[in-house]
Amino acid sequence: MGMVTIPPEAYLARSQQQRPAAEVRAWCQQLEEGNILFFPQTPIALAEDDLRFLLTLEQTSSGLHKNLAYKPQRDEVSGADMKGADAAASERLHRILQEYSQRVTEFLESFLSPYQSRWQLDYGSFRPQEEQGRHLPLRRRNDLMHTDAFPTRPTHGARILRFFNNLHPTKTRDWITGEPFDALAPQFAPQQIALPREQSTLTRVTAKAACGMGLGRVLPALKRSPYDDFMMRFHNFLKENATYQAQGKREAWSFPPGSSWMVYTDMVPHAVLAGQYALEQTYLIAPEAMIAPEHSPLAVLQSMTGERLV
Numbered sequence: 001m002g003m004v005t006i007p008p009e010a011y012l013a014r015s016q017q018q019r020p021a022a023e024v025r026a027w028c029q030q031l032e033e034g035n036i037l038f039f040p041q042t043p044i045a046l047a048e049d050d051l052r053f054l055l056t057l058e059q060t061s062s063g064l065h066k067n068l069a070y071k072p073q074r075d076e077v078s079g080a081d082m083k084g085a086d087a088a089a090s091e092r093l094h095r096i097l098q099e100y101s102q103r104v105t106e107f108l109e110s111f112l113s114p115y116q117s118r119w120q121l122d123y124g125s126f127r128p129q130e131e132q133g134r135h136l137p138l139r140r141r142n143d144l145m146h147t148d149a150f151p152t153r154p155t156h157g158a159r160i161l162r163f164f165n166n167l168h169p170t171k172t173r174d175w176i177t178g179e180p181f182d183a184l185a186p187q188f189a190p191q192q193i194a195l196p197r198e199q200s201t202l203t204r205v206t207a208k209a210a211c212g213m214g215l216g217r218v219l220p221a222l223k224r225s226p227y228d229d230f231m232m233r234f235h236n237f238l239k240e241n242a243t244y245q246a247q248g249k250r251e252a253w254s255f256p257p258g259s260s261w262m263v264y265t266d267m268v269p270h271a272v273l274a275g276q277y278a279l280e281q282t283y284l285i286a287p288e289a290m291i292a293p294e295h296s297p298l299a300v301l302q303s304m305t306g307e308r309l310v
């Protein structure tokens with residue numbers, strides 16, 4: 001497990017027709033086995049003036065503290081307190097994030113063609129803050145090793161694939177990663193990672209709030225499956241496990257300025273230790289699209305517990 005470097009000639013100036021089927025299949029397989037696919041030169045380069053705009057945004061809009069989310073379904077940017085910024089700057093930020101999302105999707109439609117776009121476009125984000133020394137509550141810290149699970153967006157077994165760009169002009173983005181889920185999960189005693197019989201508090205609260213708001217019909221989308229409950233608990237369990245944080249197997253990576261990478265963050269434990277200015281787009285890939293489904297967290301958990309979890 002580790003990193004697979006994709007040679008630039010395999011993705012720059014090469015169209016879908018020129019990509020051999022065996023090659024694209026191998027890339028999906030490598031991802032599903034828990035490797036990072038690394039692009040030394042990003043296939044999604046930003047225009048020079050857009051890049052400069054993003055790098056100086058923080059100084060021009062005082063309220064910009066955290067990661068900004070781009071929600072493609074609603075075509076909306078959230079998390080940006082752009083009160084200090086003018087309408088033109090807000091619009092420009094929106095346009096840049098929208099284009100990034102569309103360009104990554106277009107690229108992956110071809111680069112990961114075996115998946116045939118059987119995915120749901122999830123949030124994108126711009127990460128303007130220096131990651132080193134951020135003060136966040138423990139469960140929200142990204143400098144602790146974890147697998148990803150979204151508290152408010154259960155996936156019901158769909159896989160979390162994330163595509164990143166390091167936009168920083170000079171600094172690397174530094175990650176550590178650990179053994180993938182299929183190697184890691186069996187190392188813990190079943191009671192440590194036992195599946196809860198009950199829905200989690202958050203799901204119940206969310207469900208109650210949704211009913212109160214007359215949103216009973218949207219409930220199925222909010223409801224977590226036992227799989228989602230497990231993945232959320234496992235995320236917390238890893239971050240709270242001091243022994244794993246200190247002694248778990250790990251490898252270190254430095255992603256240079258101008259590079260991109262992608263990885264299944266639901267299966268590869270990861271942490272970002274340093275770096276500033278990144279763009280990211282998330283996809284929820286249908287479980288049916290997997291080429292090597294036996295490596296998926298869902299398959300691993302189902303075989304460990306002997307139960308259907310979605």
Ligand code: SIN
Nearest residue numbers: 127142265270271272
């Ligand atoms: C994460 O998913 O933990 C964040 C990674 C990053 O921002 O580089």
Ligand code: FE
Nearest residue numbers: 142147148265
């Ligand atoms: Fe993460």
